[in-house]
Amino acid sequence: MSGQTLIEKIIRAHVVEGDCVPGKEVKIRIDQTLCQDATGTMAFLELEAMGVDRVKTELSVQYIDHNTSQFGPENPNDHLYLQSVCAAKGVLYSRPGNGICHQVHLERYGVPGKTLLGSDSHTPTGGGIGMVAMGAGGLDVALAMAGKPFKLSFPRVIGIRLSGALPAWVAAKDVILQVLAILGSKGNVGTAVEYFGPGVKSLSVPERATITNMGAELGVTTSVFPSDENTRAFLVAEGRGDAWQSLTADADAVYDRVIELDLSQLVPMAACPSNPGNVRPVSEIAGLPVSQVLIGSCTNSSLKDLRMAAAVLKGRQVSPAVSLGIAPGSRQVMQMMSLDGSLGDLIGAGCRILESACGPCIGQGFSPASGTISVRTFNRNFLNRTGTKNDQCYLVSPETAVATALTGKLTDPRSLGIAYPSWAMPGQFLVDDSMVLQPAPAGDAVEIVRKETIGEPPCCTPLPDCVEGEVLLRVGDKITTDHIMPAGTYLKYRSNIPRYAQYVFECFNEEGKETFAERAGKVRDAGRIGVVVAGESFGQGSSREHAAICPMHLGVRVVLAISVERILAANLVNFGILPLLFKDASLLETISAGDSFCIENLHAQLKPGADVQARLRRGDGSEQQLSLTHALSAEDIALVLAGGRLAAN
Numbered sequence: 001m002s003g004q005t006l007i008e009k010i011i012r013a014h015v016v017e018g019d020c021v022p023g024k025e026v027k028i029r030i031d032q033t034l035c036q037d038a039t040g041t042m043a044f045l046e047l048e049a050m051g052v053d054r055v056k057t058e059l060s061v062q063y064i065d066h067n068t069s070q071f072g073p074e075n076p077n078d079h080l081y082l083q084s085v086c087a088a089k090g091v092l093y094s095r096p097g098n099g100i101c102h103q104v105h106l107e108r109y110g111v112p113g114k115t116l117l118g119s120d121s122h123t124p125t126g127g128g129i130g131m132v133a134m135g136a137g138g139l140d141v142a143l144a145m146a147g148k149p150f151k152l153s154f155p156r157v158i159g160i161r162l163s164g165a166l167p168a169w170v171a172a173k174d175v176i177l178q179v180l181a182i183l184g185s186k187g188n189v190g191t192a193v194e195y196f197g198p199g200v201k202s203l204s205v206p207e208r209a210t211i212t213n214m215g216a217e218l219g220v221t222t223s224v225f226p227s228d229e230n231t232r233a234f235l236v237a238e239g240r241g242d243a244w245q246s247l248t249a250d251a252d253a254v255y256d257r258v259i260e261l262d263l264s265q266l267v268p269m270a271a272c273p274s275n276p277g278n279v280r281p282v283s284e285i286a287g288l289p290v291s292q293v294l295i296g297s298c299t300n301s302s303l304k305d306l307r308m309a310a311a312v313l314k315g316r317q318v319s320p321a322v323s324l325g326i327a328p329g330s331r332q333v334m335q336m337m338s339l340d341g342s343l344g345d346l347i348g349a350g351c352r353i354l355e356s357a358c359g360p361c362i363g364q365g366f367s368p369a370s371g372t373i374s375v376r377t378f379n380r381n382f383l384n385r386t387g388t389k390n391d392q393c394y395l396v397s398p399e400t401a402v403a404t405a406l407t408g409k410l411t412d413p414r415s416l417g418i419a420y421p422s423w424a425m426p427g428q429f430l431v432d433d434s435m436v437l438q439p440a441p442a443g444d445a446v447e448i449v450r451k452e453t454i455g456e457p458p459c460c461t462p463l464p465d466c467v468e469g470e471v472l473l474r475v476g477d478k479i480t481t482d483h484i485m486p487a488g489t490y491l492k493y494r495s496n497i498p499r500y501a502q503y504v505f506e507c508f509n510e511e512g513k514e515t516f517a518e519r520a521g522k523v524r525d526a527g528r529i530g531v532v533v534a535g536e537s538f539g540q541g542s543s544r545e546h547a548a549i550c551p552m553h554l555g556v557r558v559v560l561a562i563s564v565e566r567i568l569a570a571n572l573v574n575f576g577i578l579p580l581l582f583k584d585a586s587l588l589e590t591i592s593a594g595d596s597f598c599i600e601n602l603h604a605q606l607k608p609g610a611d612v613q614a615r616l617r618r619g620d621g622s623e624q625q626l627s628l629t630h631a632l633s634a635e636d637i638a639l640v641l642a643g644g645r646l647a648a649n
Contacts, residue, residue: 002252002253002254003249003250003251003252003253003254004249004250004253005157005159005194005249005250005253005254005255006130006194006196006224006226006247006248006249006253007132007155007157007192007194007222007224008020008157008253009247009249010113010115010131010132010224010247011026011028011115011132011154013113014028014029014030014031014115014132015027015028015029016028016029016149017149018154019154020154021154022154022155022156022190022256023153023154023156023190024153024154025151025152025153025154025633026151026152026153026154027149027150027151028115028149028150028152029115029149030057030115030116030117030144030149030150031057031058031059031111031114031115031116032057032058032059032060032061032109032111032114032115032116032117033055033057033059033060033061033116033117033118033119033141033144033145034060034061034062034063034101034105034116034117034118034119034120034123035060035061035062035063035101035118035119035120035138035141036062036063036064036065036066036101036118036119036120036358037062037063037064037065037066037067037068037075037078037079037082038066038067038120038362038487038491038494038544039119039120039137039138039141039494039543039544039545040062040063040078040082040119040138041078041081041082041454041494041495042138042139042457042494042495042545042546042549043119043138043139043141043142043145044062044081044082044085044086044089044142045454045455045456045457045495046138046139046142046457046646047085047089047142047145047146048085048448048457049457049646049649050142050143050146050649052089052145052146053089054089054090054442055089055090055091055145055146055147056145056146056147057144057145057147058114059092059109060090060091060092060145061091061092061093061094061101061105061109061436062082062086062091062092062093062094063094063098063099063100063101063104063105064079064082064093064094064095064096064098065094065096065098065099065100065101065356065357065358066357066358066362066364066491067364067491067492067494068096068097068355068357068359068364069359069364069365071489071492072492073451073453074453074492074493074495074496075492077451077452077453077454077495078453078454078494078495079096080449080451081448081449081450081451081454081495083095083437083449084446084447084448084449085448086437086439087437087439087440087446088439088440088446088448089145089439090439090442091145091439092436092437092438092439093436093437093439094435094436094437095435095436095437096357097331097355097356097357097435098330098331098356098435098436099328099329099330099331099332099333099356099357100297100298100301100329100330100356100357100358101118101120101298102118102120102122102123102125102126102209102213102298103125103209103298103301103302103329103330103333104329104330104331104332105118105125105126106125106126106128106129106205106209107238107330107332107429108238108240108431108433108436110126110129110131110133110243111129111131111243112129112130112131112227112231112243112244112245112247113130113131113227113245113247114131114132115131115132115133115134115150116131116132116133116134117133117134117135117136117140117141117144117150118133118134118135118136118141118543119135119136119137119138119141119543119545120135120542120543121135121216121541121542121543121567122135122213122214122216122298122299122379123135123136123543124212124213124215124216124220124222124223125209125212125213125298126209126212127208127209127212127215127222127223127224127225128205128206128207128208128209128210128211128212128213128225129205129208129209129225129227129231129234129235130224130225130226130227130231130247131224132222132224133212133222134150134152134221134222135216135543135567136150136543136567136570137543137544137545137548137567137570137571137574138543138545139545139571139574139575139645139646140570140574143645151570151635152221153190153221153566155190155191155192155220155221155222156190156191156192156256157191157192157193157194157255157256158183158191158192158193158194158220158255158256158257158258158259159194159195159196159249159253159255159256159257159258159259160179160193160194160195160196160197160258160259160261161196161197161199161258161259161260161261162175162195162196162197162198162199162200162202162203162261162263163197163198163199163260163261163262163263163264164199164202164262164263164264164265165199165202165263165264166202166203166263166264166266167264167266168414168420169268169399169403169412169413169414169416169420170263170266170267170268170397170399171207171210171268171397171398171399172203172206172207172208172210172211172397173210173214173269173299173300173377173395173396173397173398174266174267174268174269174397175207175210175211175261175263175266176210176211176213176214176215176217177214177269177270177271177276177279177395178261178266178269178279179193179211179218179259179261180214180217180218180271180276180277180279181269181277181279182259183218183259184218184277185217185218185219185275185276185277185478185537185540186219186277186477186478186536186537186540186563187219187536187537187563188218188219188220189219189220189563189565189566190221190566191220191221191256192220192221192222192223192224193215193218193220193222193223193224194223194224194225194249194255195208195211195223195224195225195226196226196248196249196253199261199262199263200225200226200228201228201229201230202263203225203230204230204234204304204423204425205230205231205234206234206302206303206304206305207304208225208230209302210299210300210302211223211225212224212225213298213299213379214276214299214379216379217276217277217379217380219537219540219565219566221566226247226248226249227244227245227246227247227248228246228248230425231244232244232246233425234425236427237425237426237427237428237429238429238431239428239429239431267281267282267283267412267414268281268282268283268396268397268399268400268412268413268414269281269282269396269397270282270285270394270395270396270400270410271381271394271395271396272285272394273381273383273391273392273393273394274381274382274383274391274393275381275382275478276379276380276381276395282396282400282410282411282412282413283412285410286409286410286411286412286415287409287410288373288394288409288410289321289372289373289408289409290321290322290372290373290374290375290404290408290409290410291321291322291323291368291369291372291373291374292322292323292324292325292366292368292369292372292373292374292375293318293322293323293324293325293374293375293376293401293402293404293405294324294325294326294327294360294366294374294375294376294377294378294401295309295324295325295326295327295376295377295398295401295402296325296326296327296328296329296354296359296360296361296377296378297327297329297358297360297361297376297377297378297379298329298358298361298379299377299378299379300377300378300397300398301327301328301329301330301333301356301377302329302333303332303333303336303337303426303429304423305377305398306326306328306333306337306342306346306398307337307340307342307421307423308398308399308402308421308423309326309346309398309401309402310337310342310343310345310346311342311345311421312402312403312406312416312418312421313345313346313349313351313402313405313406314342314345314348314349315345316349316406317349317350318349318350318351318405318406319405319406319407319408320408321408322404322405322408323352324349324350324351324352324405325351325352325353325354325360325366326346326351326352326353326354327354327355327356327357327359327360328356329356330356331356331432331435332429332430332431332432333356334356335430335432336426336429336430339430354366360376360378360386360387361376361378361379361380362385362487362488362491363384363385363386363387363486363487363488363489364387364487364488364489364491365387367386367387367388367391368386368388368391368392368393369388370388370389370390371392372392373392373393373394373410374386374388374391374392374393374394375393375394375396375400375401375404375410376393376394376395376396376401377395377396377397377398377401378395379395380395380482380541381393381394381395382480382482382483382540382541383507384482384486384507385482385487385488387488387489394410397413399413400412400413403415403416453495453496454495455495455496455497455498457646458497458549458552458553458575458646459643459644459646459647460552460575460576460643460644460646460647461576461643461647462576462641462642462643462647463557463576463578463602463640463641463643464602465600465601465602465603465604466598466599466600466601466602467529467557467558467578467597467598467599467602468528468529468596468597468598469523469528469529469530469531469557469558469596469597469598470523470528470529470530470531470594470595470596470597471531471532471533471591471592471593471594471595471596471597472516472519472520472523472530472531472532472556472593473505473508473516473532473533473593474533474534474588474591474592474593475508475532475533475534475535475538476534476535477534477535477536477537477562478535478536478537478540479534479535479537479538479539479540480539480540480541480542481539481540481541481542481543481544481547481568482541482542483505483507483508484504484505484539484547484550484551485500485503485504485544485546485547485550486503486506486507487542487544490503494544494546497546497549497550497553498553500546500550501517501550501551501553501554502515502517503517503550504516504517504520504550504551504554505517516554517554520551520554520555520556521554521555523555524554524555525555528555529555529556529557529558529597530551530554530555530556530557530558531556531557531558531559531560531597532551532556532558532559532560533559533560533561533588533591534559534560534561534562534564534588535561535562535585535588536561536562536563536585537563537564537565538559538561538562538563538564538565538568539564539565539567539568539569540565543567543571545571545574545575547568547571548568548571548572548574548575548577549571549575551577552575552576552577552644556577557576557577557578558577558578558580558597558599559572559577559578559579559580560580560581560582560591560626560628561579561580561581561582562581562582562585562588563581564579564581569631573632573636573639573640573644573645574639574644574645575644575645575646576639576640576642576643576644576647577640577644578606578630578640579630579631579632580612580614580628580629580630581628581629581630581631582626582628582629583611583627583628583629584627587624587626590624591616592618592619594619595616595617595618595619596616596617596618597614597615597616597617598614598615598616598617599612599613599614599615600615602641603641606630606632606637606640606641607637608632608633608634608637611627611628611629612627612628612629612630613625613626613627613628614626614628
């Protein structure tokens with residue numbers, strides 16, 4: 001038997017059902033879970049609906065980091081609910097201001113060799129510390145908290161062999177942008193990425209976490225680094241040295257594909273509007289005028305990132321053309337920078353210090369002016385994600401960001417003529433967990449607070465044997481969950497599904513015409529099923545299950561696509577929406593909104609590995625047979641036909 005990859009080792013150690021063969025379905029034990037507040041409310045409502053008194057995981061944490069802006073009562077109402085339900089169910093509660101879930105979890109709770117499931121697509125950040133960490137919809141996380149195994153396709157593992165070391169002004173962000181340039185942001189479903197080779201030792205844990213974090217933009221299941229002496233040093237500095245263990249792939253591990261990457265040959269990179277996979281060297285696009293720069297998010301807000309920025313800006317001034325915002329990723333980072341003077345250096349240079357939260361990354365404040373360029377160290381630059389319509393957002397490293405802030409134009413940091421600041425991992429981080437609330441002891445009575453803006457968990461009806469519906473919308477490739485369910489200021493409605501559903505596919509609405517929600521509601525109220533048709537990589541981006549729940553509320557029960565991303569596919573099944581795939585991709589262009597769609601004898605047709613025959617009737621009266629396929633297991637089929645997991649239970 002050939003050697004095993006690290007990913008294979010960890011998954012094998014957690015398998016409770018299934019064969020560890022690439023492409024085959026397995027169920028694994030989940031050790032830890034995390035939720036954030038944009039997804040956590042629904043996850044805990046679902047957990048309550050299951051009748052679970054106490055979580056069954058080794059550790060579960062609820063973070064408040066997404067919706068910390070309090071423009072109306074909705075967000076604080078959610079937080080009161082989450083604080084009380086966590087106390088009742090045995091879950092740690094990280095208060096607003098304690099930091100972004102992925103960074104705090106890495107600092108305080110990540111354990112090499114453990115499995116972590118989070119209701120946020122960037123949960124693979126934990127792979128920087130040697131975890132198999134995966135994003136999922138809230139319902140799947142709720143099931144994990146209930147002690148149920150998590151189902152996934154055993155991944156094919158792409159090995160990325162690192163050699164050399166990063167030159168000055170080239171950063172970990174440039175590594176993952178280069179990987180995105182190679183692998184792209186679509187077509188990687190069912191794979192995972194594992195980093196190995198002599199270059200690994202040159203990267204600190206915060207740098208590794210930046211790389212695994214943005215593995216989500218590849219569309220892979222997870223990304224993992226080995227647990228080595230650098231990992232041990234990080235955990236010792238966090239006061240958690242006893243959590244460390246050495247974990248590596250076998251010397252003769254077999255990867256599905258190996259990519260050679262010489263770190264010493266990399267250059268500063270940028271993801272250009274409006275997709276993280278649209279990557280070019282900064283030197284090729286340098287000189288673009290920039291009005292806003294943001295350094296932060298779960299990708300690039302570590303102590304290393306921000307101390308570098310402070311050192312470069314010390315004694316200098318941000319360009320008068322630029323508004324520069326700094327968002328430390330955790331309270332730990334904020335406190336340490338306040339004590340060593342680097343926070344003062346940033347303020348003195350003209351920086352605006354933002355809360356330790358996600359904020360602008362999800363359109364919660366700090367939107368750029370119309371028609372201007374924004375440069376951010378974030379992980380996504382989908383169109384309009386900044387909160388400004390038709391935005392022009394570039395994703396870069398903190399090094400490129402700070403150079404740009406100084407010059408007022410997109411700048412290759414190597415051209416600054418400034419010595420690159422040195423960095424050494426602190427021997428001891430400032431450890432203060434006082435903003436993490438412990439749950440009440442098991443058996444104690446806890447009143448769960450439910451304000452008027454907290455709704456009920458959604459439930460769906462069974463799919464009929466004869467599906468008669470109407471195509472509501474046809475879209476193209478790389479449609480993100482932000483396209484389906486906008487974030488930004490709309491996120492405050494996340495606990496009120498009927499209200500939030502009014503904004504489904506809002507970006508495709510045309511002025512003076514019925515909205516998608518209005519058209520879908522009419523079809524639903526007429527007793528027919530809504531159908532959405534899409535191209536490749538449908539559902540990129542966030543794990544927010546609202547991208548399934550809200551369309552379901554409007555009567556959407558079938559999605560036809562060339563391909564569907566992993567997390568959204570699972571969320572569709574969980575909420576009773578049937579994902580079907582074109583066998584002939586060219587058929588996509590022959591379908592239009594308003595076409596009638598019919599599947600007869602669905603219950604007999606829908607079998608694992610079997611095609612599904614459907615009929616399309618166009619507005620001109622012509623008809624066409626559609627031969628469709630799917631990737632559903634017998635369990636998935638049972639759930640979809642029942643109307644989703646909550647209905648089945």
